[in-house]
Amino acid sequence: MALATRTERSPSLIGTLWRSTVGKKAVMATTGLIMLAYLVAHMMGNLKVFFGPGEFNHYGHWIRTIGEPFLHRTWFLWIARVVLAASVVLHGVAAYQLSRRDLAARPAKYERKRARASYATRTMRWGGVILGLFVVWHILDLTTLTVNPNAEEGRPYQNLVASFDRWWVSAFYIAAMLALGLHIRHGFWSAAQTLGANSPRRDRAFKVIANGLAALLTLGFLAVPIGVLTGIVS
Amino acid sequence: MNLTLRIWRQRDAGSAGAMTTYEVKGISEDMSFLEMLDHLNEELILAGDEPVAFDHDCREGICGACGMVINGAAHGPERTTTCQLHMRHFSDGDTIDVEPWRAAAFPVVKDLVVDRSAFDRIIGAGGYVSAPTGSAPDAHATPVPKPAADLAFEHAECIGCGACVAACPNGSAMLFTSAKVVHLNVLPQGAPERESRVLDMVDTMDAQGFGGCTNTGECATACPKGIPLTAIGRMNREYLRATVKGRG
């Protein structure tokens, strides 16, 4: 007699991943890396602000035409926006669900416990919340121009300078970029570990790259508000 | 030396517990931490009090039973098991806090004793290999490459003590589970269950109410056997590979 075999249909790949802590963390790592890759490009584009309104506005215009004539105008931009929006949402929902679970799994504290983990590691959750709020503000300010004092469609340079001329906008931006640096410092190495790319031999290299990326992004993004505040960009 | 102990006392799983203070005198620095607790218990018994319940068995650092959190660190200040921790690492007049492992998946049974059977259920889900029984196999029937043997051995050192869970801010069992998965998955003997092992053990780990991993690294710092943090990365790779490949 043949042995009984399992007949139930195996669950879908995505479903299996989303249901387990390891898989959900892999979704977080993947979406985190997508956002990270975008931020590297975004940071380099921002630096064009130091070459004057002509060059920066031209760059802003070009973004809308990437992919032409194969893609219709702004299609590439919209594809990028959809991928990024999906990444932010998946990343945030996974972070929320996993954090809820983690807190429930450790209900009691110890009498005296010195945290051994680094500052970057301990601030991933609150740093992530700051980044999430920042993303919302940033889109309302410079994409939809809802809260921008200049709000001239097609003139990103002027909008940017007008926005950063308000000191508290620059202050929030600077705080968010420091949070970003910390998030990447732990996050990039963590993603390597989560996706199974890490090994004893590569561990140091991933930490060095994580610190490098964190420093590069933070300094690159900070240059713009500092440029406006010091009058180099006006 | 004379010490002040603040120990978690809890009558049973259902009652509320509290830290209770005891003074112990004349402790030798050559005593192990468990011998110091034995000494306290003898005094408690003579005084007609209930002795402090704690788990222990081998007292030579290999069974993993003697888990307790000492001054906020799993197994205390040295990277070893509580039975192998000696009182010379403390000074006369110290106040020492002693608490049970804290994790939702490890409920307190009494005082410092917790129920770690969640680990047994993870092992039951895949911590084995299929082998023909009846006749003894030839010793060298299955060649094992030296690097694989070394890697398996490094991860086989896990004694299931639970210090990783106790130290983790998320009460996660990833270091324990990954030690077992890596140990068996790198060996040819473990190959037939390579995919089902990691899928089932991770599923069971989640079902027991352990938290997820945030790569904090507290586990590997606390592990008395030096299971490396990269074990978790290796298990993540095995898990993702198995999800794509299917149960095999």
Ligand code: HEM
């Ligand atoms: C929407 C706001 C965000 C929230 C709430 C958030 C939250 C988190 C949390 C809680 C973690 C897990 C930390 C840990 O496991 O220790 C994490 C990991 C990570 N985040 Fe974010 N984050 C946000 C935005 C971002 C952004 C904008 C990036 C892009 C650069 C990013 C990149 C990463 C990476 C690469 C990881 C590592 C994934 C892993 O640990 O495997 N995050 N995030």
Ligand code: SF4
């Ligand atoms: S991994 Fe280390 S700390 Fe965790 S159960 Fe095994 S021996 Fe104990």
Ligand code: FES
């Ligand atoms: S009593 Fe066996 S390891 Fe401590």
